[in-house]
Amino acid sequence: xxxxxxxxxxxxxxxxxxxxxxxxxxxxxxxxxxxxxxxxxxxxxxxxxxxxxxxxxxxxxxxxxxxxxxxxxxxxxxxxxxxxxxxxxxxxxxxxxxxxxxxxxxxxxxxxxxxx
Amino acid sequence: xxxxxxxxxxxxxxxxxxxxxxxxxxxxxxxxxxxxxxxxxxxxxxxxxxxxxxxxxxxxxxxxxxxxxxxxxxxxxxxxxxxxxxxxxxxxxxxxxxxxxxxxxxxxxxxxxxxxx
Numbered sequence: 111x112x113x114x115x116x117x118x119x120x121x122x123x124x125x126x127x128x129x130x131x132x133x134x135x136x137x138x139x140x141x142x143x144x145x146x147x148x149x150x151x152x153x154x155x156x157x158x159x160x161x162x163x164x165x166x167x168x169x170x171x172x173x174x175x176x177x178x179x180x181x182x183x184x185x186x187x188x189x190x191x192x193x194x195x196x197x198x199x200x201x202x203x204x205x206x207x208x209x210x211x212x213x214x215x216x217x218x219x220x221x222x223x224x225x226x
Numbered sequence: 227x228x229x230x231x232x233x234x235x236x237x238x239x240x241x242x243x244x245x246x247x248x249x250x251x252x253x254x255x256x257x258x259x260x261x262x263x264x265x266x267x268x269x270x271x272x273x274x275x276x277x278x279x280x281x282x283x284x285x286x287x288x289x290x291x292x293x294x295x296x297x298x299x300x301x302x303x304x305x306x307x308x309x310x311x312x313x314x315x316x317x318x319x320x321x322x323x324x325x326x327x328x329x330x331x332x333x334x335x336x337x338x339x340x341x342x343x
Contacts, residue, residue, distance in 0.1 A: 212275065216272075
């Protein structure tokens, strides 16, 4: 079956612009996670959805970042007024059930965001 | 709170030599521990995980890791390195009770493994 997919694979934007990043999780996975990976670093948690609701958004750096998952499947990460410091690879992962921390998370290939 | 420390951002071994990548964790609750591998231009792939069953965990591609609670460690080993093992390796922790704790993964900063012919 298909894995986690993310679009676009690359996004170049100008400072101050708005961007949307999309994640298609594995079918049937109720948990979905967004992470951000800067060059030379490990992924950092942004937000976690269980179904349609954001169960944990404590990793969002500020109110310019927002994410939705309206039907419990596809998720969109939205960044307003982008800054050069937002440049990173944004990773999406899904797991069968997020209520336990031991379920394997399957990662997508990421979206590389570059803010000029 | 949870955190992971990976000692050594770069490790270089000869083909056929032992691979040892170090990971120490901090967690206020019993942890679940993971090792992920990231090949160039590819997504993260799970190598193995510890979920409070056996302390010695075997994973894919001949890798294994041992959970040592007294040392708060979860080091990754492989008896004999192959050229194809060259990649970035990440240790991660999650866990918590049903009331608290983060379900998301907290990653270390990664260790880049180079394998010399």
